[in-house]
Amino acid sequence: MLQVSYIRENKEEVLARLAVRNFAEPQLVEEVIHLDDQRKRTQAQADELLAKGNAAAKQIGELMRNGKKEEAEAIKAETSSNKEEVKALQDELAQIEHDLQQRLVQLPNLPHKSVPAGKTPEDNEVVLVNGDLPSLPKSALPHWELAAKYNLIDFELGVKITGAGFPVYKGKGAKLQRALINFFLAEADKAGYEEMMVPHLVNEASGFGTGQLPDKEGQMYHVGLDNLFLIPTAEVPVTNLYRDVILKEEELPIKNCGYTPCFRREAGSYGAHVRGLNRLHQFDKVEIVQVVHPDHSYDVLEQMSAHVQGLLQKLGLQYRVLRLCGGDMGFTSALTYDMEVFSAAQERWLEVSSVSNFETFQSNRLKLRFKGKEGKTQLPHTLNGSALALPRILASILENFQTESGIKVPACLVPYTGFDFIN
RNA sequence: GGAAGAAUGGCAGAGCGGUCGAAUGCGGCGGUCUUGAAAACCGUUGACUGUAACAGGUCCGGGGGUUCGAAUCCCUCUUCUUCCGCCA
Numbered sequence: 001m002l003q004v005s006y007i008r009e010n011k012e013e014v015l016a017r018l019a020v021r022n023f024a025e026p027q028l029v030e031e032v033i034h035l036d037d038q039r040k041r042t043q044a045q046a047d048e049l050l051a052k053g054n055a056a057a058k059q060i061g062e063l064m065r066n067g068k069k070e071e072a073e074a075i076k077a078e079t080s081s082n083k084e085e086v087k088a089l090q091d092e093l094a095q096i097e098h099d100l101q102q103r104l105v106q107l108p109n110l111p112h113k114s115v116p117a118g119k120t121p122e123d124n125e126v127v128l129v130n131g132d133l134p135s136l137p138k139s140a141l142p143h144w145e146l147a148a149k150y151n152l153i154d155f156e157l158g159v160k161i162t163g164a165g166f167p168v169y170k171g172k173g174a175k176l177q178r179a180l181i182n183f184f185l186a187e188a189d190k191a192g193y194e195e196m197m198v199p200h201l202v203n204e205a206s207g208f209g210t211g212q213l214p215d216k217e218g219q220m221y222h223v224g225l226d227n228l229f230l231i232p233t234a235e236v237p238v239t240n241l242y243r244d245v246i247l248k249e250e251e252l253p254i255k256n257c258g259y260t261p262c263f264r265r266e267a268g269s270y271g272a273h274v275r276g277l278n279r280l281h282q283f284d285k286v287e288i289v290q291v292v293h294p295d296h297s298y299d300v301l302e303q304m305s306a307h308v309q310g311l312l313q314k315l316g317l318q319y320r321v322l323r324l325c326g327g328d329m330g331f332t333s334a335l336t337y338d339m340e341v342f343s344a345a346q347e348r349w350l351e352v353s354s355v356s357n358f359e360t361f362q363s364n365r366l367k368l369r370f371k372g373k374e375g376k377t378q379l380p381h382t383l384n385g386s387a388l389a390l391p392r393i394l395a396s397i398l399e400n401f402q403t404e405s406g407i408k409v410p411a412c413l414v415p416y417t418g419f420d421f422i423n
Numbered sequence: 424g425g426a427a428g429a430a431u432g433g434c435a436g437a438g439c440g441g442u443c444g445a446a447u448g449c450g451g452c453g454g455u456c457u458u459g460a461a462a463a464c465c466g467u468u469g470a471c472u473g474u475a476a477c478a479g480g481u482c483c484g485g486g487g488g489u490u491c492g493a494a495u496c497c498c499u500c501u502u503c504u505u506c507c508g509c510c511a
Binding site: 040043044046047048054056057058059060062064072076077078246369 | 452470491
């Protein structure tokens, strides 16, 4: 959530930066400022009356103590109308605040200056391409056929017990999953991230804190009976660990990682390009999260990007890094890098990580603050990234490392799998 | 699921309906003393809003009510603790 004070003081800049996103409702900016004016005015009126009432009450108290009942009664009579006026103003204020909030939450984060304008993924900027694209023989198979051939994943079984998009990993397929999770966690640990094991269901307040709610509830599975949501990413529970917290400056940076399954409804995204592991309703992911001083957040973003790239290099996968354009960036992000792995058999790039700086957008919603050296509280920046999401990594390992006789397991995983070849 | 109790500042813990944003202790910060440190002593130490700056306003788990006035009384929700039941 943007800060009203910032919007007020930098209206033109806010509008210009929202335009980079092709934000469709710039009039909301003006409305926010207008409502905030109203809010201040009404608040001031109510406060004045309250002050009057407080003073009267104090006076009555004093008079009563001194036994001057009649004088007290006289003041009492005067103040009775005060009460209704206050009530009316406060009701009005509540309405204004509601309207203000309702608009405020519709404003997406402001893109960083380096974010290219653009509408579609075509407009994303390719920052770097690492490695030569692998070329496979004509006989190469896509991962869903390899998964069947070597009995690693059973999509049909998943359909039987749950539905499409919930695969069952079997045997060496399951072990490979577990190995990837352990490898990613071990690497995060080495990089100084403290591991957190968090709930996979979150409440509404958490969904709001990281920006999934309101408006994006259609993307999450909702447990109606208890009003809880299955997490779409570990970002939600991990970042919300710091909701309503005032940190000391010396506690920064906070570095957390966590493995969780992720649940996404992916409504409306059926059809082409969702075969096999390309798009699932449940998948596994290791996430890294940082809470940092605003001065360092873009350095940290580069570090997190480097960490993710390091994982891909160790796995021996060819990848590229994209700087997302304004139109393709998530609602809450100021700058996002996507890492994509080249899937040789499908001959297409698959997104395996997304690393973002949210600046103060989430901390403002979370009421996450830190107390600076001079004792002033301010909002830190939050960042997170997938390190990494498993299914597409698994897909590209299967496809890119396939041979006539089986699949080679990347060397960095062998200590975790206990085998180096699948056949 | 049933019964009882509780929820106050970073923590612990007071708080007859008016003088309570809140005693006291610990912790934190600043200072005196000291070569330095500890101890001792003195001072200081919540958040939000608002203002050019003062002032003012709000907050004692959340919401509502009674009252001129609520941390204190009433209703309700939530959470926690203890006991019982069930259970991986």
